[in-house]
Amino acid sequence: MRELRGNLAIAGVVLGLFCAAAPAGQPPVTAAVDVTITVLPYAQVTLDETTLDVTITFAETETVWGPVYIGGTIVCNCPVMVFARVNPPAEAPGVWQADTMVARVEVPGLFQYGNLLRVVVWDIPAGSGSMNFTLGVTGRSAATISEVLPPNLGEVVVTVVPE
Amino acid sequence: MKPSRRERAVAMSGLGARAHALGRLVVAAAVLALWAETAHAIPKVERYVSVSVTPATLDLGSVPQPGTYDSASELKVHVTANCVHGGVVASVTALERAGGGGSIGPERVFVKLPATDNYVAMTNPVAVTGPMNPGVFDVILKFRVETTWADDPGEYTGTLTITCAGAP
Numbered sequence: 194m195r196e197l198r199g200n201l202a203i204a205g206v207v208l209g210l211f212c213a214a215a216p217a218g219q220p221p222v223t224a225a226v227d228v229t230i231t232v233l234p235y236a237q238v239t240l241d242e243t244t245l246d247v248t249i250t251f252a253e254t255e256t257v258w259g260p261v262y263i264g265g266t267i268v269c270n271c272p273v274m275v276f277a278r279v280n281p282p283a284e285a286p287g288v289w290q291a292d293t294m295v296a297r298v299e300v301p302g303l304f305q306y307g308n309l310l311r312v313v314v315w316d317i318p319a320g321s322g323s324m325n326f327t328l329g330v331t332g333r334s335a336a337t338i339s340e341v342l343p344p345n346l347g348e349v350v351v352t353v354v355p356e
Numbered sequence: 357m358k359p360s361r362r363e364r365a366v367a368m369s370g371l372g373a374r375a376h377a378l379g380r381l382v383v384a385a386a387v388l389a390l391w392a393e394t395a396h397a398i399p400k401v402e403r404y405v406s407v408s409v410t411p412a413t414l415d416l417g418s419v420p421q422p423g424t425y426d427s428a429s430e431l432k433v434h435v436t437a438n439c440v441h442g443g444v445v446a447s448v449t450a451l452e453r454a455g456g457g458g459s460i461g462p463e464r465v466f467v468k469l470p471a472t473d474n475y476v477a478m479t480n481p482v483a484v485t486g487p488m489n490p491g492v493f494d495v496i497l498k499f500r501v502e503t504t505w506a507d508d509p510g511e512y513t514g515t516l517t518i519t520c521a522g523a524p
Contacts, residue, residue, distance in 0.1 A: 222406060223518065224407050224517070225515055225517050226412065228451065229414070233418050268422075
């Protein structure tokens with residue numbers, strides 16, 4: 194019995210050495226990379242009607258026309274302000290005015306605006322002409338947002354025809 | 357009472373057997389040591405698989421508007437192996453916005469499979485190649501990210517892990 198134990202011990206030692214020397218499966222090898230992506234501030238204004246042709250017929254006593262409202266949609270991922278720029282026609286000088294800021298978005302998201310743009314025209318001179326509105330968006334805290342937006346989001350053409 | 361001569365002889369015989377067994381053990385150990393040394397002396401090439409990536413940090417660029425964004429950046433995966441292995445597997449963590457405020461989950465990050473040119477969502481680890489033969493290979497990976505208006509502007513970072521399954 195004692196000899197049997199001794200032989201078992203020797204066999205165990207030999208088996209252990211054999212297992213240690215046998216090739217084992219290689220573990221997976223990995224490489225890690227830091228990934229970065231930048232999401233820019235953005236806003237998109239979509240007018241219900243991108244082009245609005247309005248013909249005004251008025252008496253000589255009338256000097257103010259409007260307002261006219263245009264609906265639209267704003268989608269943005271940061272607080273923004275929507276503004277309108279008015280380009281009076283050279284052929285019909287006078288004071289053509291639109292609200293500078295037509296919308297303010299405090300919380301990012303999707304917004305439907307029923308009166309996104311309000312246009313008032315006064316001191317209308319005799320004659321006819323048209324004016325263009327250019328809508329733009331600016332971030333309240335991210336000034337670069339206007340750089341990533343198309344400069345001309347919509348155009349409203351108003352034609353004035355004296356009576 | 358003193359042991360008899362026969363009893364002393366028997367005792368001496370037991371000691372001799374123990375000494376004999378001990379001697380056998382010493383011899384076995386010496387043989388094993390010699391065998392191990394001889395085994396190490398035989399030249400042997402281990403199986404190996406190596407993977408590295410370039411660049412070390414991957415800038416996917418800037419997303420100008422929500423929707424699908426295909427990055428122009430590429431990641432080169434350099435694989436060296438002297439045996440057949442399981443191929444290249446890519447996985448990514450969520451891209452977390454710096455300063456908090458949201459993340460872009462791996463389900464919105466896609467990797468382009470070199471073989472089919474199809475983009476596959478990285479919700480789970482993606483096998484971008486099949487099993488690969490021994491040799492040196494470069495695998496070019498491109499990525500797509502989907503964003504929505506709900507993703508706040510800012511820088512998002514995460515970790516991309518490239519894994520090569522070990523030798524079978």
